[in-house]
Amino acid sequence: MIRGDTTQKRLAFVFTGDEFADGGSSILSALKEHDTKASFFFTGRFYKNPGFRELIKSLKQEGHYLGAHSDDHLLYCDWVKRDSLLVSHEAFKEDLRRNYDRMAGFGVGKADARYFLPPYEWYNQRIAAWTAQEGLTLINFTPGTRSTADYTWPEMGKRYVSSETVYNSILAHEAKDPNGLNGFILLIHIGTDPRRTDKFYNRLGELLTALTAKGYTFTTVADLLE
Secondary structure: OOOOOOOEEEEEEEEOOOOOEEEEHHHHHHHHHOOOOOOOEOOOHHHHOOHHHHHHHHHHHOOOEEEEEOOOOOOOOOOOOOOOOOOOOOHHHHHHHHHHHHHHHHOOOOOOOOOOOOOHOOOOOHHHHHHHOOOOOOOOOOOOOOHHHHHHOHHHHOOOOOOHHHHHHHHHHHHHHHOOOOOOOEEEEEOOOOOOOOOOOHHHHHHHHHHHHOOOOOEOHHHHHH
16 A cells, blocks of 8 residues: 545654664654654664664554564565565564564554654565465555655765655655645655764655644555545
8 A cells, every 4th residue: 555545635644663773753843742652663673773762662652653664674586577586484573573572562462553664665466465364464665755865965976866866856745746745755864874964854844844834644564544
């Protein structure tokens, strides 16, 4: 699933995390200021990092959705030959099980988090089927904006995308899509490589203000898709 009801002006902000969490306090503050909830999908490595423990506890206490993003942030299938799997079914199941084991330490079980966002947001039909066999639903971000490029840094050359470009891409898509951002799943990273100093998550409050002025409300993926 990559989008919810396109007839209603509601969207879900989704934040993913693996090795970095530098945007945690900024994001929490912006969401609290706008009195809204969001969804956070973390790897097992993120959940088990002692330095991130208080942040995760705060997210849960504030009522945000916590989900799974694989344990070791595995690449499930080839970037070019997407049908070519890079993991076995057993490896997939074990990686997912370890991710949920880490989440259980924060009081989050499968019944609380039945949406799964695959690592690198890259998967194929087999991965989606395996996810369903585990009683979960695979989701991904809604395409059309540059928000997922907020992880890039200048040394990447042409692949680098500034926060101004990310911000403008979201508002431009809102303007050109007949359904605006209705039902959108908008993905942002909770932390990025230190080489990126232009952090897009610091503009979350500005984006929430702009979209609120356009009539949008914000919710979790569970609320958006159910």
